[in-house]
Amino acid sequence: MFNSKISGLGYYVPENVVTNDDLSKIMDTNDAWIQERTGIKERRHVVQGDGDTTTTMGVKAAKIAIERSGIDKDDVDFIIFATLSPDYYFPGPGVLVQRDLGIKTVGALDVRNQCSGFVYALSVADQYVKTGMYKNVLVIGSELHSHGLDMTTRGRGVSVIFGDGAGAAIVCREESSDKGILSTHLHSEGEHAEELALIAPGMGKRWVTDILKDNDPEDASYLPHMNGQFVFKNAVVRFSEVIIEGLKANNLEAKDIDMLVPHQANLRISQFIQKKFGLGDDQVFNNIMNYGNTTAASIPIALTEAWEQGKIKSGDLVVLAAFGSGFTWGSVIIRW
Numbered sequence: 566m567f568n569s570k571i572s573g574l575g576y577y578v579p580e581n582v583v584t585n586d587d588l589s590k591i592m593d594t595n596d597a598w599i600q601e602r603t604g605i606k607e608r609r610h611v612v613q614g615d616g617d618t619t620t621t622m623g624v625k626a627a628k629i630a631i632e633r634s635g636i637d638k639d640d641v642d643f644i645i646f647a648t649l650s651p652d653y654y655f656p657g658p659g660v661l662v663q664r665d666l667g668i669k670t671v672g673a674l675d676v677r678n679q680c681s682g683f684v685y686a687l688s689v690a691d692q693y694v695k696t697g698m699y700k701n702v703l704v705i706g707s708e709l710h711s712h713g714l715d716m717t718t719r720g721r722g723v724s725v726i727f728g729d730g731a732g733a734a735i736v737c738r739e740e741s742s743d744k745g746i747l748s749t750h751l752h753s754e755g756e757h758a759e760e761l762a763l764i765a766p767g768m769g770k771r772w773v774t775d776i777l778k779d780n781d782p783e784d785a786s787y788l789p790h791m792n793g794q795f796v797f798k799n800a801v802v803r804f805s806e807v808i809i810e811g812l813k814a815n816n817l818e819a820k821d822i823d824m825l826v827p828h829q830a831n832l833r834i835s836q837f838i839q840k841k842f843g844l845g846d847d848q849v850f851n852n853i854m855n856y857g858n859t860t861a862a863s864i865p866i867a868l869t870e871a872w873e874q875g876k877i878k879s880g881d882l883v884v885l886a887a888f889g890s891g892f893t894w895g896s897v898i899i900r901w
């Protein structure tokens with residue numbers, strides 16, 4: 566077995582900033598409500614027609630990660646792409662990245678798992694590198710939420726929370742034995758699948774020809790649905806459990822954490838976890854204020870910013886944790 570490590574990170578967010586006040590002009594909401602409930606001040610939205618898609622944002626983030634890792638794009642020997650907002654229903658964006666980066670015909674895998682998507686993708690990359698099958702795996706999390714949100718008062722419980730953006734990492738073989746990804750921990754509980762879901766387009770219930778025939782503008786199954794309070798209650802429990810699970814597996818304790826980078830679902834969730842684990846402000850990284858919840862992109866964007874700001878140093882114990890639709894949740898324990 567080999568060791569694996571993150572050797573390069575990058576992120577990209579669209580230029581267009583959408584503030585809470587901007588949203589209050591198009592739906593019945595306000596800055597105070599959004600900040601108090603979620604901590605979000607603004608998010609980025611792709612401007613329709615400006616060329617940004619889930620794939621192109623992922624490619625922009627990937628180029629930065631590749632450059633920072635010191636490899637050439639042709640050294641990438643596998644691509645993993647996590648998203649819930651692919652450019653096409655199929656094929657997934659992994660192959661579009663292979664095309665757009667112009668790299669040789671390496672394998673490209675698409676990962677679902679929504680807010681836990683990047684943690685799941687990282688876990689897959691970690692296993693491939695540890696077994697020696699691949700040396701440099703490109704892992705991308707990218708989301709274009711804004712085109713799929715209900716930007717009216719009907720959708721305000723969901724649409725104020727989500728933002729667009731992408732993050733990427735290169736997971737490569739690590740020669741030293743005491744650094745790198747120590748372990749990953751994944752879970753699911755499908756019993757609550759519909760509590761945070763976008764039901765259509767899906768082949769589960771109806772013929773697509775019937776859906777097209779109905780052409781019903783009131784059909785909310787095309788819009789994301791979230792039982793916010795139920796999700797919140799489950800999130801705080803599962804975040805805590807999976808962090809403890811990861812620490813225990815490595816004979817570590819909460820006091821050993823140098824930096825916790827939680828999936829940016831809600832600042833209140835991060836603050837709850839911070840308090841529960843007795844961590845200081847400098848031990849938890851939050852940027853939901855600036856980007857909202859970018860789902861599979863949120864951890865790689867946050868991890869990149871934390872690293873760029875010098876908040877992650879060699880030898881640090883870095884913990885990633887995510888929870889989201891599925892429900893799915895997971896953690897990654899890294900010795901940086």
Ligand code: COA
Pocket residue numbers: 593594595598599602603680721722723725791792793794795796797800830831834858888889890
């Ligand atoms: N602006 C103003 N009012 C809003 C609003 C908005 N954007 N969205 C909802 N409301 C209203 C509701 O209609 C409700 O009004 P009522 O009391 O008259 O019925 C009231 O605010 C409270 O709504 P509720 O949904 O109970 O609020 P909440 O305190 O649960 O906060 C969330 C909502 C979504 C912020 C919160 O539940 C949450 O963050 N949940 C977890 C989300 C999450 O983590 N999702 C991603 C998982 S990865």
